[in-house]
Amino acid sequence: MANDGTTAASPTPVPAPPGSPRALGLLPHQLEEIVGIWDAQGETVSGLSFAGVEGVEGPGSETMAAMRSVAEPAGRATDSIGTRLADLAVLLRSFKSQAQETDSRTSRAILDLPER
């Protein structure tokens, strides 16, 4: 909805909440672009594999054993980054419509994600 209550023809900036001095300034296709980038980057990071690390052989070697143990936490860490980017993309996508109502709610939902 536009500020005057009429339905805005796309593309126009996502409208500001009532009382806000200016529009939020984000065109729908721009929002889609941001969401798309976050989705894609999240997928890239989640897809990183450390399986090659597990193949380091060396009987009796502390070094080789330690290197093999990198795979599990490294995989979980990259999953965590990828998931966070994907979560942000999902939440931002919900911002696409009904911005006046959702701006505040979406911001709260985003900030409800745990601190890093």
Next chain:
Amino acid sequence: MTPTIDEIREWDFDALGTAGQLATSNASEIDAAADAAVRAMDVSRAWTGQTHDAAETRIRQEQDHASEIRNVLNHIADEAADAVDGLGYACDWVITQADQATRQGFDVAPDGSVEHPDADRSEEADGIEATLKSGLATVAELDQAHGAALRAFVADLQSMIDGQPDLVVAGIGSIDPDALVGRIADMTPDERAALFADLTPEQIRSLVQADPHVLGNTDGVPFDVRASANEVNIRNALIDELQRQPPDQARVERLEAMLTPIEDPIGTRDGTQPDLKIERTFLAFDSAGNGQMIEIVGGLGPDTENVAVYVPGTGTNLNGSQGNHNSAWNLARQSGSPVILYMDGHFPQNLGEAALTGPAKDMAPRLVSFGSELDRTIAGISPDAETTFIGHSYGGSIVGTAEQMSLNADRIVHASSAGTGVIDGQEWSNPNDDVRRYSLTAPGDPIWLSQGFPDQHGGDPDNAPGVKRVDTGFYSDGTLVEGLAGHGNYWNDPGSDAFQNMAKIVRGEEPPGFVWRKPDMPFVGGLFPDPSPPVILAPGPFEQVVPIR
């Protein structure tokens, strides 16, 4: 536990190297993804509102989190590379020794025990056994060290999967690592040193992973921490450079060289131990612009008697620093002392810039501060070690200015120096009353154009009171060090008299004094002084005139 020869034959260093490269490539992917996610916010610079602010907050937090994961992966990659080079070499050495003994008819057991069917060769067998067991002990020591380091990084990764945990620091309480780095940046070097003395290794790693740039470039942070941080900084810079289109190939090659182990210039080589290479060690690093760094060539240890700091001159930059590194390495080899190549600043890049005093004024206080850090480090490792600061060309002006600002040093060398310091009317104020000062200027070196104008870089160190002018002599091929080439070519010739005399000074030995062979400056129609031996103000029997060889 000491491994057996049979076991180390099975250690797959190719796979270890590949695993390290995988850590590097995944670190690069994470870095690129996080950067792209943040850049996405720029799609609309007009976007405002609470959602914008919240999204920006969280995406930047995630970039920070991703950077920390990237930094640990780079630590892991670095450790794996070091293990391949050092541990891999040690294993190869032991296996080669064992196989050679076997070919010569000795029976070599998996634990390194050696026998020979011929009793007359038992003494020879004992010698080989001692060598093998010593080598296996080295392998075990390196294996445990690299293994422990990798385990520590694995623990770091486990602790930061969803973000770095807060640190609990005495006197501060619970604090986010990034926030603590912010506080560290605002501390004095003494405050930082006191803080680091109380931190655990885990806490220090956490700070390095949070912000390696600050940790790698800040006085008061212990040298070993700075070195560890700069391993990550160099790898991060390499990632950034390779992501750039097109990359600066010269910078890529330089960064890769900085990550490549070198021969130890001051290690012992008696053939009874694997002759291990050492990783290069950087006490400062910044790839921005022309690039800057501080590298220590040769290790500081309890047996260190002398340390040199070498400040090069005009044209110094990261891409072209291999020659400076080579000179530092040769000086370390000749003097038997670690040599610190000091390139922590923006050096003039041409003669026009070299006429300016700004770079010297900017770098001198930082050199003074670094000198204090060197003193602090020496006091904890080898308290009797003495320091020599050598400034070449424009670096001489930097060192001279630093002395005007109370640089503490046991010995100062002005090598083809631009001058004695750029602060007008300011005496040298080295707190060391026993400081010994030397200068080397080859005949005909055009640096006299700078030395002859005191209002610019402070004047001629050759004639400064209390400075002993040292003989620059001849190159190793017997030709005279002179003229334009005589300004710097002796730095590339460790066999030259000038270079060897600098090594003597670093060792604390007295070098031969100045020998007049040719005029300092060309005789041009009476415009410049008569080409007679110059007046030397410093004491010493070195005003001798000898024929040109």
